[in-house]
Amino acid sequence: MTSRSGVDAVLRELRFGAAPLIAAADLGAMAEADEARFRFVLDFDSAERWPDVAYDTAAPAARHDDVMRSRIVSVLDEAAQMMAGRAPAALRLVNGQLQRVLLRRSENASGGSASHRSHVGCCLLTNLHQPAEAVVVAIEAVTHESIHQLLYRTEQAGGNFCDLAPTPTFRSPWSGARLPLHSLVHASFVWFGLLTLWSELALGPAFDAEAAHARGRIAHCLFGFAFLDDDLLDSPAFPKASVDAQVLEAMRGMSAAARRATRGAESDATLRRVAAARQGAAWPAAVAAGLA
Amino acid sequence: MTVPRPSAEFEPHLVLLLYGDPSDAVTRALVEGRSQLGWPLLAVSTQELLDGTELDDNWTVAGRRVTPQHTAVINRLPLGDRLEPGPETAAGTVARQALWSRLHDELGRFGYASSLPTASSILGCYGSLLDQWQDLPRLVPGLRVPDHSAPSVPRALHGTVFSVNRWTPYSLGKPLDEALAAGLTKEARLDYVMPEGRLVHLAQVGDSMFFPNPPSTMTAPQQQAMVGVARAFAAVSPIRILEHAFFLGHGEPILYSSFPVPVLSGGHPLYPDLVTQGLHNDIKKRGGRRSA
Numbered sequence: 001m002t003s004r005s006g007v008d009a010v011l012r013e014l015r016f017g018a019a020p021l022i023a024a025a026d027l028g029a030m031a032e033a034d035e036a037r038f039r040f041v042l043d044f045d046s047a048e049r050w051p052d053v054a055y056d057t058a059a060p061a062a063r064h065d066d067v068m069r070s071r072i073v074s075v076l077d078e079a080a081q082m083m084a085g086r087a088p089a090a091l092r093l094v095n096g097q098l099q100r101v102l103l104r105r106s107e108n109a110s111g112g113s114a115s116h117r118s119h120v121g122c123c124l125l126t127n128l129h130q131p132a133e134a135v136v137v138a139i140e141a142v143t144h145e146s147i148h149q150l151l152y153r154t155e156q157a158g159g160n161f162c163d164l165a166p167t168p169t170f171r172s173p174w175s176g177a178r179l180p181l182h183s184l185v186h187a188s189f190v191w192f193g194l195l196t197l198w199s200e201l202a203l204g205p206a207f208d209a210e211a212a213h214a215r216g217r218i219a220h221c222l223f224g225f226a227f228l229d230d231d232l233l234d235s236p237a238f239p240k241a242s243v244d245a246q247v248l249e250a251m252r253g254m255s256a257a258a259r260r261a262t263r264g265a266e267s268d269a270t271l272r273r274v275a276a277a278r279q280g281a282a283w284p285a286a287v288a289a290g291l292a
Numbered sequence: 293m294t295v296p297r298p299s300a301e302f303e304p305h306l307v308l309l310l311y312g313d314p315s316d317a318v319t320r321a322l323v324e325g326r327s328q329l330g331w332p333l334l335a336v337s338t339q340e341l342l343d344g345t346e347l348d349d350n351w352t353v354a355g356r357r358v359t360p361q362h363t364a365v366i367n368r369l370p371l372g373d374r375l376e377p378g379p380e381t382a383a384g385t386v387a388r389q390a391l392w393s394r395l396h397d398e399l400g401r402f403g404y405a406s407s408l409p410t411a412s413s414i415l416g417c418y419g420s421l422l423d424q425w426q427d428l429p430r431l432v433p434g435l436r437v438p439d440h441s442a443p444s445v446p447r448a449l450h451g452t453v454f455s456v457n458r459w460t461p462y463s464l465g466k467p468l469d470e471a472l473a474a475g476l477t478k479e480a481r482l483d484y485v486m487p488e489g490r491l492v493h494l495a496q497v498g499d500s501m502f503f504p505n506p507p508s509t510m511t512a513p514q515q516q517a518m519v520g521v522a523r524a525f526a527a528v529s530p531i532r533i534l535e536h537a538f539f540l541g542h543g544e545p546i547l548y549s550s551f552p553v554p555v556l557s558g559g560h561p562l563y564p565d566l567v568t569q570g571l572h573n574d575i576k577k578r579g580g581r582r583s584a
Contacts, residue, residue: 168430169444171423173411178426178444212382219386226393227411230400236528237430259397266390269346274394275387 002244006158011250013150014193016089017200017292036084036091038076038142040098043122044069048102050124051116055106057124062104068129072103075128079138087139087200090193094142097149101125101142113141115148117164120156123148136213139201140194147193151186161185163242170238173231174224181242185251188228192254195221196291202284211284218287219278225258261290293502293562293569302579304364304403307571308353309335312370317558318533319368321567328568331364331575338369342391347398364404364575369395371553372414404579406571407531407552416531417552420458422482424549432524436546438539440484451485458482461549462537489541491548494518495557496534497570498577499526504557510540518545525550532574533567 012018044064050057064072083091099121111127123145131137155161162185169178174191195218202214232238233252240248265286266277277283307329311319319335326333336345336353346352350359372392380388396409407416418424425437426445441447442458455472456465457480465471468483493504501522503515518538525534535554538545557563 167445169426171411171419171427176412178422178442215386216382219389223389223393224411226396227409230396230408230530231411235431237427262393263397266394269348271342271345271347271391271394274347275390278386278390279383 002154002158002161002246004246006154007246007250010150010154010189011192011253013093014147014189014196015291016087016093016193016196017288018089036081038080038091038098038101039095040142041100042073042076043100043102046102050102050104050114051118053114053124053126054109055104055126057102057104062106064103064105064129068105069103071134072128075134075138078135079142082135082201083139083143086204087197090139090143090197090200093150093193094146097121097146097153098123098142101145103128105129111137113145115145115152117152120149120152133209133213136201136210140197140217143197144190144194147190148186151189159244161244161247163239168239170232172224173227174220181239184232185243185247188251188254191221191224192258195225195258196288199284199288199291203288214284215278218284222258222262222287225255226262228255257291261287264290293500293566302364302403302576304331304575304579305362306358307331307333307364307366307575308351308358308402309333309366309368310338310341311335311368312338313368316368317554317563318366318567321564322366322571325564325568328565328572330572334358341369347394351398360398360401361403363402364406364571364579365399365402366406366571367399367408367415368406369409369414371417372409372412404575405530406533406574413552415552418531418550420482421456421461421549422458424461424547425484428547428550431528432521435521435524436544438484438487438546438548440482442482443478449483449485453483454486455481455483461551462555464548487539487541487546487548489539492518492538492540492545493556494522494536494538495554495560495563495566496522496525496536497566498532498574499523500566500570500573502557502560502562502566504560504562507540514540514545521545521547532571532578 047058055062080091102122102124104124105127109126111130114124125141128134128138162181164182166180169180170184172179172184172187174187179187198214198217198221202211202218205211205214229252265283266274268274268277309319309322313319322329322333323335334353334356340354344354350357392409392414395414399405399408410416412419418428422442425440429435429437439449441449453468454465455468455476456463457476459480466474490507492507492510495502495504501519522536531552533552534550535557536550537548539548554563
């Protein structure tokens, strides 16, 4: 059975905008030690075969050429610097949870990232050389996968959050994809972490396109939480008994927090003005304040 | 038509009809048969809802105060669609998500709601055919759906295999080879074993229902089986207005789809009575408590 303290510790880690519990002097030392960089090993060449992906990560064709490697290294450097300046708690999570990142390419797979329960501390990033906005894609990907590592380690220490069977599947209110129960439970924590991540990053965008991207990500995260209770957790079809009670409570708590933050940031009285509020300069800060 | 007597006594002060398409059969039945509903009806178009309705503790609609807990809301807003941005701008998607999730929260405050928006539809629906075939048998134990296969639930299929776009609940698709030749994308593709028999529809509003196209070969046990499924839906489903399509052969009926728009039964002469009587009973019976 998962302990309340274990789940609470996870939730504390995911509130990237919350005031840190550590003294300012210690934070300064940590920031210096972080050196605004990722500490994980960049794995461009190992013979690791990643499970459950649509291509062979050990194949020579999956390796990036030197030009792409150089671009990816630059992207990751820039991503780490941006996180250090604007979401330092998220950078600390990444550096604490991710030890190795496989970087591969495939023409048969879309870009994306993956973690696996059998590879704790490690993740796979596919086609990071492709997106035009690669820096923000990289930030979200490494944060996303670091949250999975945190969840895996918490489960290793205190027991699985839920039944690990691959079926039945459930519709994710974020992606629309059909997910096994354990993936859906992890997704709830991941999307909450991404919500607090983007709420922080949106506070100081460097340019308009970045601000628009952050708004879109915040809105996407919030949308799923608007439906998590009614569409899933409260449905008679949802197997509540297969999810640890503390974890279920945490999922409801994250949903409630996201909905409170939404309502606080969009208190306008007509739907037209509610929609317009999301384009206002104050909206990301209001969401961030509601989550802190 | 099966119309059970109401057993509980929620008496709304008002029935608020939110509509997108004036020619929707439910909307037409309520507007044209408002005197049969038993309570005052206020019809509000999408445009009036967006711009002319103040959403506070009480709603103000065209200058009239509406108290949610004393009001039954009939949700006939646009079906909406999945979350993929499609041709819409990023800002448009963000605005749509804001409206969608705020409406979900607002309609949940009413004494009765014929449906709440879900993550896949503003009108509220059970999602794609794949979602329905995966989720509905858990909502209604014993319900039979076609044997099917998709990337998230890969299975070997035996028999006459068809492939259908999972987002088209009123299409049976095509034989597998034809569907593949026609370029059905893997994201949309859903393979299934075509059940024997013909399609029979069942229109349902709460506990009330009728068969708009009963075949002469339908046996009493088959009819009872479909009515039993619809009653099971009525007991647990937050979506109160549905049209079911069953395959009816020689044995147990097999549900193909459930949809909140009466595509087939809406034109039947009995449909307006089903809407007014069914909603009258359902509002009395289920009103005053939180939607399931």
